[in-house]
Amino acid sequence: MSFALFFLERYEEGMTIAQKSIQTTPDVISLASLIVNAVSAGRTAEAQAAVARLLVFQPNFRAPHAEHAFPTRLLQLREKIASSLRAAGVPN
Numbered sequence: 001m002s003f004a005l006f007f008l009e010r011y012e013e014g015m016t017i018a019q020k021s022i023q024t025t026p027d028v029i030s031l032a033s034l035i036v037n038a039v040s041a042g043r044t045a046e047a048q049a050a051v052a053r054l055l056v057f058q059p060n061f062r063a064p065h066a067e068h069a070f071p072t073r074l075l076q077l078r079e080k081i082a083s084s085l086r087a088a089g090v091p092n
Contacts, residue, residue, distance in 0.1 A: 002033035003070065007077055011041035022050075028058050032070065036084040047088035054090070063090045 002021065005014035014037035021030035031054040038047035054061060061069075063085040067078050086092055 039084040
């Protein structure tokens with residue numbers, strides 16, 4: 001749901017949903033969805049904190065992995081996800 005809100009450019013709502021998801025199931029997907037929404041909402045500090053948690057769950061996760069981890073047919077959205085992850089500090 002939070003990725004759908006990201007695609008709709010409803011970043012604050014996406015962050016809220018992602019944060020709730022992290023409370024029940026903290027995993028790479030929920031953390032990544034928080035990161036991309038936070039970056040796009042201009043909330044860099046929250047995105048960077050989520051990156052730290054994401055890298056605890058999956059230390060070898062890299063921004064280019066987003067293409068396979070979060071598949072979408074739209075190249076523009078794939079690039080936006082990867083770019084947001086990089087902007088928050090996910091290694092390339």
